[in-house]
Amino acid sequence: MEQDWRWDFWYPLPLYPYNLRRTVRTEIVKDQIWAFDQLQGIFYVVVPIRMTVVKLEAGGLVVYAPIAPTAECLKLLRELTTVHGEVKYIILPTASGLEHKVYVAPFARHFQQAQVYVSPSQWSYPLNLPLSWLGFPRDRTHILPQDSSQTPFASEFDYAILEPINLGLGTFEEVAFYHRRSQTLLVTDIVLSIPDSPPAITQLDPYPLLFHAKEDAAHNPEDTPANRIKGWQRIVLFTFYFKPHALETLSLGAAWQNSFGAKERSPKTYFGLYPFQWQDHWRASFENLCRHGQLLVAPILQTLILKRSPQKVRYWVEKVSRWQFTRIVPCHFQAEIKATPAEFKQAFVFLDDQVPNPLPDQDFQLLKAIEHNLIKLKILPK
Secondary structure, eight states: OHHHHBOTTOTTSOOBTTTBOOOEEEEEETTTEEEEEEEEEETTEEEEEEEEEEEOTTSOEEEESOOOOOHHHHHHHHHHHHHHOOEEEEEEOBSSOHHHHTTHHHHHHTOTTOEEEEOSOOOOSSSOOOGGGGTOOTTTEEEOOSSGGGSTTTTTEEEEEOOOEEOSSSEEOBEEEEETTTTEEEOSSSOBOOOSSOOHHHHSSOHHHHHTTOSSTTOOOOOOHHHHHHHHHHHHHHHHHSSOTTEEEOOHHHHHHHHTTOSOOSGGGGGGOOOEEEOTTHHHHHHHHHGGGOOBOOHHHHHHTGGGSHHHHHHHHHHHHTSOOSEEEOSSSOSOEEOOHHHHHHTTGGGOTTSOOSSOGGGGHHHHHHHHHHHHTTSSOO
């Protein structure tokens, strides 16, 4: 079975779980939309990364934001193609998300008849190479036009391109797709919803959840639903804040000393190193961030990216909000979010300096320090 999970081309983006990528398929809208989830992370801070597949009314499938095409993933997808028709279009809806871009070329090689459409402002680092040099099929790769009516799938999809935001080394750009028939909005990174409990894909191997449920190096949490939830909620805080206010980090010397109390000292356990000490109020930080599953723009995007060009973002949000969607499917965290255009707009109130951010300022301290240093080094524009 492990052979079906293998992804031997993990080294361009060496994220956990490296060469073993399990896939979970979930039906979002019966016989119309499916989510394919895998895992990605670092230091056991693991989150779902999602590909969304939509059935065209005339037959055939659209793939939005491909994931690693493992044997298991392809088998689950071909179960759909057998019933609903071949993959006709593959969409790369971002210019900056390497975790999405890296899978498009290998994915397209498994579907030789599919046309590939990418967001306009593609770039690579340290050399800005042509897409064909990055493995994208030269004769099948197209730039998404600004006018969505000029695409072969225009009868079923609208889309809106967020104009590129300059980040110094590159640009941030995202394309939101609206599937009219199911009233579904597809987004990549820009909005999401955080579930209280760990998603199904994270529970196939609970080790990362239990690792972050520890209180110290010597603690060996039992595999219980409560400990899985505890680990998941701490992973969420790591993901969004890097270092939330409720987390203290031990010095390397103290962490090394404590590691001798660990029950297992192996590469899997980082040789017993656990340099984290959580304060009692960490759950309050999670609840403030999660807000009962409300739509959220990730603090990293708020601080480092979107506030660099608020007018572009507001214009794009207004355009997207004209569509009458009833659900949102992002590429991370909660697979299906029941949400309205008004709730979508509300997620961007942080762009207004006159409106207090509902997220506590103290959790943004590290992100603001990163922003300050990147600006000082002239890596990030003011």
